[in-house]
Amino acid sequence: NAGVTQTPKFQVLKTGQSMTLQCAQDMNHEYMSWYRQDPGMGLRLIHYSVGAGITDQGEVPNGYNVSRSTTEDFPLRLLSAAPSQTSVYFCASKETAQNIQYFGAGTRLSVL
């Protein structure tokens, strides 16, 4: 089982560059979400989606865009990267029966 797959694993950007962090899940989960984790801190919710075509903001959405065109994919877009966005990004999907979230391995992003 692939579960939740994130690409790339590592990325270095220059300030002002744009990029898309990819997230795909093969468990047919309706709910997906993006978190960021800064050193020594817990995860903070960026955006989430309760199904294809439906997205909403989490607690730290500024500087990030999302879309959900399919159940499987939930990409996170940085339109103009800033050093404050240097972080580890985790994507997760959630099954509804037990309300359990499954996380990807993360994308480590550095913005110079």
Place this chain on the structure above:
Amino acid sequence: DAKTTQPTSMDCAEGRAANLPCNHSTISGNEYVYWYRQIHSQGPQYIIHGLKNNETNEMASLIITEDRKSSTLILPHATLRDTAVYYCIVRAFNDYKLSFGAGTTVTVRA
């Protein structure tokens, strides 16, 4: 979501049981206790959850006090691979968001 309080860190000897406490004195009647862990540089991993009854699975046991104001996660035979940050999270069943606090850093020593 109810706030949780966990010790910052704890050590455990390999092969011994690790008992991780969590206080959640403001928990509501419809809120569950979930435990996740995060091994260094990996994504968080679900361990176990419960409402009011004690629960056990292949990874751990969860003991919830009768008043539900605290709980204990038990790793029955800790191994070096159990070294991780353990998060106790209280949430309503249909709540979308996981609120991760600082967690407990557990170090299993040989």
